[in-house]
Amino acid sequence: MRMRTKGSIPKARSYNGDVNVSNLGEFGLIDKLARIAGKDHADLVIGIGDDAAVWRAGPQFLLATTDTLVEGVHFTAGADRWADAGWKVLAVNVSDIAAMGGRPLFALVTLAVPPRTQTNALERLYVGLVECARQYGVAIGGGDTVRAGEFSVTVALIGEAQQAGGEPLLLRRDAARAGDRIAVTGTLGDSAAGLRRLNEGAVDSNRLISAHLRPRPPLAAGAEAVGAGLRCSIDVSDGLLQDIGHICTSSALGAHLKASTIPLSDELRQAFPEEALTLACNGGEDYQLVLIGPEEQIKQLQTRVSERLTVIGEIVAGEPRVSLLDDEGREIAMPVRGWDHLRPTA
Amino acid sequence: MRMRTKGSIPKARSYNGDVNVSNLGEFGLIDKLARIAGKDHADLVIGIGDDAAVWRAGPQFLLATTDTLVEGVHFTAGADRWADAGWKVLAVNVSDIAAMGGRPLFALVTLAVPPRTQTNALERLYVGLVECARQYGVAIGGGDTVRAGEFSVTVALIGEAQQAGGEPLLLRRDAARAGDRIAVTGTLGDSAAGLRRLNEGAVDSNRLISAHLRPRPPLAAGAEAVGAGLRCSIDVSDGLLQDIGHICTSSALGAHLKASTIPLSDELRQAFPEEALTLACNGGEDYQLVLIGPEEQIKQLQTRVSERLTVIGEIVAGEPRVSLLDDEGREIAMPVRGWDHLRPTA
Numbered sequence: 001m002r003m004r005t006k007g008s009i010p011k012a013r014s015y016n017g018d019v020n021v022s023n024l025g026e027f028g029l030i031d032k033l034a035r036i037a038g039k040d041h042a043d044l045v046i047g048i049g050d051d052a053a054v055w056r057a058g059p060q061f062l063l064a065t066t067d068t069l070v071e072g073v074h075f076t077a078g079a080d081r082w083a084d085a086g087w088k089v090l091a092v093n094v095s096d097i098a099a100m101g102g103r104p105l106f107a108l109v110t111l112a113v114p115p116r117t118q119t120n121a122l123e124r125l126y127v128g129l130v131e132c133a134r135q136y137g138v139a140i141g142g143g144d145t146v147r148a149g150e151f152s153v154t155v156a157l158i159g160e161a162q163q164a165g166g167e168p169l170l171l172r173r174d175a176a177r178a179g180d181r182i183a184v185t186g187t188l189g190d191s192a193a194g195l196r197r198l199n200e201g202a203v204d205s206n207r208l209i210s211a212h213l214r215p216r217p218p219l220a221a222g223a224e225a226v227g228a229g230l231r232c233s234i235d236v237s238d239g240l241l242q243d244i245g246h247i248c249t250s251s252a253l254g255a256h257l258k259a260s261t262i263p264l265s266d267e268l269r270q271a272f273p274e275e276a277l278t279l280a281c282n283g284g285e286d287y288q289l290v291l292i293g294p295e296e297q298i299k300q301l302q303t304r305v306s307e308r309l310t311v312i313g314e315i316v317a318g319e320p321r322v323s324l325l326d327d328e329g330r331e332i333a334m335p336v337r338g339w340d341h342l343r344p345t346a
Numbered sequence: 347m348r349m350r351t352k353g354s355i356p357k358a359r360s361y362n363g364d365v366n367v368s369n370l371g372e373f374g375l376i377d378k379l380a381r382i383a384g385k386d387h388a389d390l391v392i393g394i395g396d397d398a399a400v401w402r403a404g405p406q407f408l409l410a411t412t413d414t415l416v417e418g419v420h421f422t423a424g425a426d427r428w429a430d431a432g433w434k435v436l437a438v439n440v441s442d443i444a445a446m447g448g449r450p451l452f453a454l455v456t457l458a459v460p461p462r463t464q465t466n467a468l469e470r471l472y473v474g475l476v477e478c479a480r481q482y483g484v485a486i487g488g489g490d491t492v493r494a495g496e497f498s499v500t501v502a503l504i505g506e507a508q509q510a511g512g513e514p515l516l517l518r519r520d521a522a523r524a525g526d527r528i529a530v531t532g533t534l535g536d537s538a539a540g541l542r543r544l545n546e547g548a549v550d551s552n553r554l555i556s557a558h559l560r561p562r563p564p565l566a567a568g569a570e571a572v573g574a575g576l577r578c579s580i581d582v583s584d585g586l587l588q589d590i591g592h593i594c595t596s597s598a599l600g601a602h603l604k605a606s607t608i609p610l611s612d613e614l615r616q617a618f619p620e621e622a623l624t625l626a627c628n629g630g631e632d633y634q635l636v637l638i639g640p641e642e643q644i645k646q647l648q649t650r651v652s653e654r655l656t657v658i659g660e661i662v663a664g665e666p667r668v669s670l671l672d673d674e675g676r677e678i679a680m681p682v683r684g685w686d687h688l689r690p691t692a
Contacts, residue, residue, distance in 0.1 A: 021465055033469070
């Protein structure tokens with residue numbers, strides 16, 4: 001039991017002595033639940049704690065992941081936002097499969113629907129979802145529709161891992177090694193900048209808004225990374241520093257990032273010249289891939305993928321934390337303030 | 347476009363001319379969305395419209411299904427109800443796999459959580475969920491946790507189908523034939539009766555309440571049915587008449603049920619002597635299996651399964667509807683009033 005500081009207000013505890021999830025946070029809750037769930041099945045190669053679960057199914061290795069968008073939390077139900085939400089809820093799942101180096105197969109779609117929801121809206125959502133499904137070769141296998149007080153859509157996406165010699169070839173969070181280079185696809189911060197523009201009332205789309213509403217995870221790059229011999233990746237969903245922090249925790253190593261190398265789009269620099277780096281480090285929802293491995297493999301991968309792939313730092317021995325450095329190697333103060341699904345938005 | 351009756355109040359249409367889902371209903375909505383989703387993948391053996399999706403994955407046939415419980419719609423968050431909700435949200439998915447004749451493998455769990463939710467409650471939910479997982483040999487593979495305004499839990503369950511000679515052996519909704527017997531496992535109506543008792547404020551559990559809170563789908567019976575040569579089943583989730591109605595629609599055949607043979611528990615007869623048959627026909631949430639096939643196969647199955655297995659009627663040529671008959675073969679008036687997830691509760 002955690003001790004209270006004398007005289008402090010016990011914010012972490014509510015009237016009945018229990019902790020509420022907002023205070024515990026997403027990652028504390030996941031830890032607690034993972035301990036209850038255990039990992040007691042021989043066929044479960046990877047359970048709670050990576051981008052997707054990995055399951056040995058006879059000669060195959062299945063990947064499975066799920067993500068939810070809640071109206072009012074993750075998207076706003078404007079007239080033309082339903083199709084975007086449909087695209088996005090599948091795309092964020094594709095991003096998880098990409099971060100395992102796998103290939104998506106089919107999706108189940110759950111709609112939680114207030115009774116007065118307009119049918120048009122759900123049809124628009126499905127149109128966007130099917131557009132994304134075609135883009136990434138995903139079949140819609142069915143799902144569930146339930147009545148609810150608020151609208152949400154959940155996608156469970158099943159995929160398969162590459163394999164060789166009866167073993168899965170995976171990009172894992174816990175496979176970083178000291179000396180590995182850290183690379184990232186595309187540019188970072190665009191999505192968070194797009195969200196700001198939307199919150200300011202922007203109506204016309206541009207690269208930033210499109211990055212937020214219609215993320216395009218680099219699925220082929222994840223598969224190529226496995227082919228190039230890489231074994232470590234995470235997708236940038238919560239924010240670059242926080243997500244690389246997950247790699248550090250899982251791999252028990254540190255990470256040094258060189259701030260000046262973090263790839264920023266011209267649009268981001270022009271729109272938010274003062275905050276571009278902060279948005280790139282903590283914005284989240286980029287759905288780019290962080291790919292980690294030996295320098296030679298990263299170089300080889302750069303010749304194979306069509307996406308921009310930028311080396312932004314390296315894995316180091318020591319405390320499992322992320323340090324953001326300037327060109328002289330001095331640490332830049334940048335609070336890790338990524339997305340926690342159970343805390344109020346920053 | 348549907349025509350309005352002159353002078354009628356256009357309840358089906360809201361201010362902007364669109365239909366809301368409450369009026370369209372669950373099955374109308376599913377039809378619309380299935381048309382958008384299409385079925386454009388060679389590996390998708392069964393898509394939208396059966397108890398679970400079936401996917402050809404190399405030499406295997408995967409099953410996948412998903413179900414959601416929403417607090418306040420599907421369960422009430424009393425102090426001791428969280429563990430029951432955890433059990434049930436997995437059990438209803440196991441029921442879908444049973445109704446395909448398959449074996450469940452692993453589950454993904456999505457929690458949509460208001461920030462002030464007590465951690466204790468979620469731990470209790472997981473305890474119930476893991477109890478059910480152990481009962482049915484299911485591994486918890488991970489999931490997602492998101493912030494929401496109301497609590498819900500979604501499980502996606504992946505399983506595998508039995509197979510022979512490279513083809514899946516499935517219990518399908520569209521495989522009934524005229525002359526087939528209709529059998530059902532266990533007793534019906536207990537769950538709906540238990541829900542009534544709970545709504546009346548019952549606190550002590552009994553067989554009826556337990557049937558509602560902790561349904562035990564007859565997984566082994568589904569697998570045995572495949573072994574006995576049966577190819578048609580549905581689980582009783584929406585209500586017996588409605589669910590057999592789905593078989594009729596999918597198979598383009600009628601069904602005759604003999605009311606006096608529908609299995610009712612002594613507890614149900616005693617608790618609701620006047621309404622026992624109605625609860626058994628329309629109550630829903632029994633999570634028993636309707637198993638349909640030639641008389642010889644049903645007889646063979648009766649010797650193999652530990653559950654009570656009762657023949658309640660037969661499949662007949664003609665209009666795809668369910669007729670409930672008395673012992674003289676006269677039709678009993680019994681409106682099909684099962685569960686529609688998008689309409690208000692009856």
